[in-house]
Amino acid sequence: MSVEAKLVAREDGTLALVAPKPAYWREAPKKGAVIVPGASIGRLEVLGGLEPIVAPKTAAGRVIEVFEPKLARRAVDAATVLLVLDPNALGAGAEIAASATSRATEGLVFRAPMSGRLYRKPSPNDPPFVQVGQTIRAGETVGLLEVMKTFNRVTFGGDDLPASAKVKAIVAEDGADLDAGDVILVLEE
């Protein structure tokens, strides 16, 4: 169970994240941290119980102001602005988190959405999910990423990618340890 902060768009273009109710706010993010939609922004202590508080689904930006940054436990109420975000000051880290893919200098690429070990085949004896020269469509599987013993299916798609594209090259090897944002496929439209 988690609660969501309230989002208030302010006239100067910044976003205010407001506490939903009276509580002690703990584990606040620091100034300069990047907040993405649904990210944790600490925990609320209500009558001794702790519940996570997360950013609303439409909030993203770099933290430019923190309520009472020096305190470990801050008394807040339903009108307290916890964080002020600047949505236009996103750093490289945020881009990766917000969108796993982008047009890079080398052309159209598909990047790893998170870090982990890449498997290009469903099992060792099966053919790979993707081969050079094929056309890949949104929603089709690119590979599996093993993160902390959990296999995550990586599917093709992204805000700035076409619905389908031809695979020009496969950059990441089978079994490679990738960081979030590492290029997996190079594509052409």
Added chain:
Amino acid sequence: MPLFHRLFVANRGEVAARIARTCDRLGIEPVFGVSEADRDAPYTKGRRVVVLGPGRATYSYLDPERLVQAAVQTGCTALHPGWGFLAESPRFAMLCEHHGVTFLGPPAAAMHLMGKKTPAKKAMRPSGLSLIPGSDGVLADLAEARSVAAETGYPVLLKAESGGGGRGMRIARHEGELERAYTEARAEALAAFGDDRVYLEKLIERGRHVEIQLLADKYGNVVHLGERDCTVQRNHQKLIEESPAPMLDRAERDRTFEAAVRACQAIGYVGAGTMELLLDASGTLRFMEMNTRLQVEHTVSEERTGIDLVEQQILVGAGHRLAFTQADVKLEGHAIECRINAEDPSQGFKPAPGTITTWRAPKGEGVRVDTHVASGYTVPPFYDSLICKVVTRGATRDEACDRMIGALEGLVCEGVPTTIPMHLAILRSDEFRTHRYDTGAIPGWKP
């Protein structure tokens, strides 16, 4: 014994302003829990507030966790629940105590006992309070309903054990109507309260509503502050309250005072509370229910006794003994209260939220005005429509009534309709002045 430094006001509007007034006099800092709709209300100006949540009471004034957490984080060691909202919730009282906040009301156990209809009735019996004849607890089946109704005589009223607000109630005027009333009351009770248990009482029609103000400390000392008559009602909603009660036999009154005090001692009651009774045609006062909180009309008893009931709640809550005995309580003159609601009496009392453009409260000898509004105040649509209470005092009932007429004529409230025209019609009517009315109809008022 020290008092509290800071007190949390877990309510809004008129009662919040009322509690703060006594806090100011006692040197206690009040902290208001407010919803977003009440953030800019005049009574919060310059005060410490905690914003609880949205205007809808479910996420603000009715959320026990938000309220207690707000009290804790502002360093309040006492909490006043006011009336309505969570004032009679044993769970809320318990939550306060568990987190080191003194709940200014009775112990949760006494509140729980009086919150259930038939256990409350049973608890009152040994003290000698007259009860409304009826079933001994909840009814087992229709056959029991039949035999009890035959014993008490028709008409009878079937009432939900967990009921309130007039729901889960059915009248049977003769035996032929009993089965249907029994079935319908159960079905409505189940739907409204999740509990289909019902009990049966003789229906007392044309009665008068009389109640007794009680005050108890933690050491078994209980006094009463006299009675109030609240017969002028609309759909169980009180409109005018006064003290002393007209048409009440002195001996019956004194007998009931003593029994009510004994009953409070027996259940371990603490703080301010009210026994609500029905004065039947034979002149007997019969117990209906106990309200385990401060009431809207407490002002009437304050005006007659000179005792500040909120102050007494705070003192008793802090562990003080009552500083006076029954013999010290002097009931003087006559006091009457009119509830001014933002409602349109000519439109079937339709609530009328809106902005009060001009507000001017009346002044004068024997006139008291309790309100939270001011010019420019917007009555929010989320809560009840009470905007002001005018209380007048006089040596006689007529003097108090005449002062009330003068006060209401001098009250200026522009922007929203109020119940003032109705009050004036009642106060000027012969029916009201000569006591020819009961709870069935509003005297002197034809909408």
